[in-house]
Amino acid sequence: MRVGPSQDEIRRQNLGALLRYVHLHGATTRAELTNALGLNRSTIGALTADLAAAGLVTEGAPKETGRAGRPSLVVRPESERIFAYAYSIEVDRLRAARVGLGGAVLDRRELDRPRGLSAAEAAPLLAGAVKEMRQALPADAVCVGAGIAICGMVRRDDGLVRLGPTTGWVDEPIGAAVSAELGVEVPVIVGNVADVAAFAEHARGTAAGCDNVIYLYGDVGVGAGIIAGGRRLTGHGGYSGEVGHMVVSRDGARCECGNRGCWETEIGEHGLLRAAGRSDARGRDALLAVFDAADRGDARAQTAVRQAGDWLGFGVANLVNIFNPEMVIFGGTMRDLYLAAAAQVRSRLNSNGLPACLEHVRLRTPMLGADAPLIGAAELAFERLLADPLDVG
Amino acid sequence: MRVGPSQDEIRRQNLGALLRYVHLHGATTRAELTNALGLNRSTIGALTADLAAAGLVTEGAPKETGRAGRPSLVVRPESERIFAYAYSIEVDRLRAARVGLGGAVLDRRELDRPRGLSAAEAAPLLAGAVKEMRQALPADAVCVGAGIAICGMVRRDDGLVRLGPTTGWVDEPIGAAVSAELGVEVPVIVGNVADVAAFAEHARGTAAGCDNVIYLYGDVGVGAGIIAGGRRLTGHGGYSGEVGHMVVSRDGARCECGNRGCWETEIGEHGLLRAAGRSDARGRDALLAVFDAADRGDARAQTAVRQAGDWLGFGVANLVNIFNPEMVIFGGTMRDLYLAAAAQVRSRLNSNGLPACLEHVRLRTPMLGADAPLIGAAELAFERLLADPLDVG
CATH class of the missing domain: 3.30.420.40 (ATPase, nucleotide binding domain)
Structure with a gap:
C-alpha cells in the first residue's frame, strides 16, 4: 500500500530526477531543468549544489549564446569520472566496456567466444578485459557498479543465469563469478540481453x-x-x-x-x-x-x-x-x-x-546498434545511483 | 520526469490509500490501518476524520473482543451510501448493477441480448435497468461514477468501442450513449470485459x-x-x-x-x-x-x-x-x-x-465468478474516487 513519501524521500527523488535528466539528456541549463522537472529555481540550485559536492555533476557557463542578459548555468554529468563497467556475453563474443555517466562508451575490449565456453572460463576473460581498462583510468574515477547482458534466462531476484540455451549454461552465478575475479565491492547486475537492449533503446535510443x-x-x-x-x-x-x-x-x-x-x-x-x-x-x-x-x-x-x-x-x-x-x-x-x-x-x-x-x-x-547491450548493461548499473545519488556517489 | 509531490498531493495520496484499503479489505481497525499504511496514529485519525466528514467512511466501536484495554476504533466504507453503476454487455445478455463502495453488489438487473442488438438499441435497455434500480435508492445515496465491461476492443483514451467482433459494433461511443439516456453527470468508463474482470480478480479476487x-x-x-x-x-x-x-x-x-x-x-x-x-x-x-x-x-x-x-x-x-x-x-x-x-x-x-x-x-x-465483469466495471468507476477522495465524494 503506497502512502506519501517523507521529506527526505522527496529530496532523494528530486536528486535522482535531476541526475537522471542530465544522464539522459547531457548538458542542461538550470532554466531547462526548472521547466523539465517542475521545480522552482532555488530548489534546482540546491539540488545541483548537492550533486556537484558529491562529484556527480559540474556546473559552468554555457557556450556563448549571443543573447543579452545573464546566461543560465549549465549542469553536466561527470561523464569521465563516474562510470560503470558493462559486459555483454554473446554467442560468439565477449565484450567489456567502461561507460560514463551520460551513456558514452569510454573504453572497450572485445574477445572471441568459442561456442561451448563455460561460465567459469568466461569470468576470468571478462575480468582480464577490465584489468586492462583499469590501466587507463583517471586517478579520481569512481566505479558505481557493473552490469552484464547475457543471452539466457536470468532470475530477477539474484541474477542467476537459469538457462542459456545457446551457451549451454545452467544455473550459473555469473555476476558473483565476475565480481570474485575482479575483487571489487560494487554490485554486478545481470540481465537478459533483449531486456537490457530494450532498456537502452527506451532510455536513450529509438524508443525514447x-x-x-x-x-x-x-x-x-x-x-x-x-x-x-x-x-x-x-x-x-x-x-x-x-x-x-x-x-x-x-x-x-x-x-x-x-x-x-x-x-x-x-x-x-x-x-x-x-x-x-x-x-x-x-x-x-x-x-x-x-x-x-x-x-x-x-x-x-x-x-x-x-x-x-x-x-x-x-x-x-x-x-x-x-x-x-x-x-x-x-x-x-x-x-x-x-x-x-x-x-x-x-x-x-x-x-x-x-x-x-x-x-x-x-x-x-x-539507434544504438550493436552497443545497445553494453549501454543497457551500464544503465542497469546506473539505476542504483539514480535511485539514491548521494548514497552511492 | 517524476519529481517529489507537494504536501497537498501527499495528503490526497494518503486519503486515497486509506479509502482504498477499507474499500478492498472492509472494516479495519485504526491499529491495522496504522500498520498497513505505515503512517502514525494521529495521521490515521486525521485522515479518517476527513473521510468521515465527506461521508465516505464511518467510524465506530468494534465488536466485543473480550480483550482488556481500550479497543481500537473500526473504520468502515460507506457501502450502502456510496456506490457506482456497473454494466456488462455480453454476447447473450445485458447486465446492470449497483455496486457499493467495498465491492458488494447492492442491486442488479439482467436482460437477454439478442445477437445483433446494436449499441443504439442496447443503451436504452441499460438505462431502463438503472431507472428501475433508482426506485429503491436510499435518499442519501451518492453515485460516484459508472463503468461498462464489454466484449470488444476499447480505445483507452475515450472508451470508444472500436470493434466488437461478436457484437458487430464498430466505433460505438456506448459510454456517451448510456450517459445521455440516463441524463446523469457522472463519467462512464468503458473497458474490455477481460481487462475489467482481470482488474476485479486482482483487486479482490483470486489474484489479490x-x-x-x-x-x-x-x-x-x-x-x-x-x-x-x-x-x-x-x-x-x-x-x-x-x-x-x-x-x-x-x-x-x-x-x-x-x-x-x-x-x-x-x-x-x-x-x-x-x-x-x-x-x-x-x-x-x-x-x-x-x-x-x-x-x-x-x-x-x-x-x-x-x-x-x-x-x-x-x-x-x-x-x-x-x-x-x-x-x-x-x-x-x-x-x-x-x-x-x-x-x-x-x-x-x-x-x-x-x-x-x-x-x-x-x-x-x-473467485468472483460471473460477477467479475460487473465488479470490475464498478472498480473502474471507483478509481477516480480513490485517486482523490475529497474531490469526488
Missing part, C-alpha cells in the same frame, strides 16, 4: 519517449525485451519475453528447448541456414552470407530469406495483437533479417495484425 | 496480491486481461490482450477477424461446437451441452473437448513463455473448458512451457 515497445533480439535464438506502460516487463521470476519459444507451427522443426515448431526454429540462425541449404554453417557471418547471396540473386537463398521474413512478420503480428505496442525494434540478427525481407515482414504483419493494433505501430532498427 | 497474472476470458471469442508488474497492461491504444487472435495454425479455420487459424477458432464457441458436430448451435448453453455430453460418454463430444483442451494448453504455454505469470485464470467459457479438460490443458502446458516459466505458475478459476 515510447511507453509500449517490443525489442526483438536475435542471435542463435530469439528473445524480446518488452516495455509496457513505460516500464520494463520482467514477469514473476524475470523470465518474460521468451517469444522465440512461442510455438507457431505444431509440426515444425525440433527446437533446442526440446519442443517443436518454436518461432525461433523458423527465424533463428539454424532455421535460416537450414532453409538456405547451409545446415553445416554457424554464426552471424554465415547468416550475412545468406542475405548477401539472396541480394546477388541466389534463388535458394532468396526463398529462405523471404520465408523467414514471412515468419518474422507472422510472430510480430501475434505480439502486436497481444501487446498493442507503438514500436517494434529489430535487433541483433533480427535487424539483418528485417532489412533483408522488410516487404515480407510488413505484408504478413498487415494481413495478420488486427487493424486497431496496427494503427500506430512503427517498425524500427536500433 | 499477485503481480503477474493472465486472465483468459471466453465467450464467442477469447481475450485476456493482463496484470504485469502489479499494473494493468493496456497497450498503446488500449487494445492489448487480443490473445484470441494469436495465430496458432497457419492452415486453421477462418476466424471472424478475417484471418485463419486464430487461437479462438480452436477454443472459442464456434470451433468447439463445430468439432462436436453441432455447427448450427450457438451460445453458452450449447457449449455446456457439449461438456455434458462428453461427461456422459459421447465419443464425438469427448474428442472435441479434449482437442480444445489441448489447444487451450497450447496457447496458455505460449503466453506463459511470453509473460512468465504467476497465475493464469480461466474465466467465462474458458472456465468451463478448463474444468472439462484440465488434464489436457496441463499436459500441453507442461510440454510446451519453458521449465523456468512453469515453476511458479498456478492455474485458477475466478
